[in-house]
Amino acid sequence: MDISAVNSLSYEEFVEIFGNVVEKCPLVAATVWSQRPFSSISDIETAITDFIDGLPNAGKEGILRCHPDLAGWDLQRGMLTPESQAEQSHAGLTQLEPAEAAHISALNTQYKQHFGFPFIICARMNDKPTILLQLHQRLSNKPAHELVRAIQEVKRICHLRLHGLMCHSGPSHLNSTPPKL
């Protein structure tokens, strides 16, 4: 899809197509639609990241809470969004041994109890070992720092989903440049 096609979308169509670039947060797409015409895909991404950055911390935490756990209950019930399903599968999280699943579940629970939102990482840019390592390491972050860190991961996920929609280039979009951490 090129940018002129995006700019000609009604808000209903725009939300239909871009409503899940931030997981289960169609409000983000519905908001940035007002900023058309976009000059490029990066322009859309900037509008989205500016919107997220402008939220109070409680709003940022709300965005985080819309994300499913990695290898969690939604995955087990087949209730993930197609995007999340593909991302978690890419990282090998849909094929865990029972002991691995129990280990990640225990860490996810510990993380959520500590920070009040789920552990979030861009699964397409990681694999099982790095996800586990990050989960361990980030548990010891200060809450304010971890909120920033988790939002950075949301932006990375958003970046890849946006490029996926614009490029129709298959499951992996790692060739594009992700936001800097």
Ligand SMILES: NC(=O)N[C@H]1NC(=O)NC1=O
């Ligand atoms: N919890 C979490 O990180 N979930 C997300 N990560 C990702 O790449 N896709 C998701 O749904």
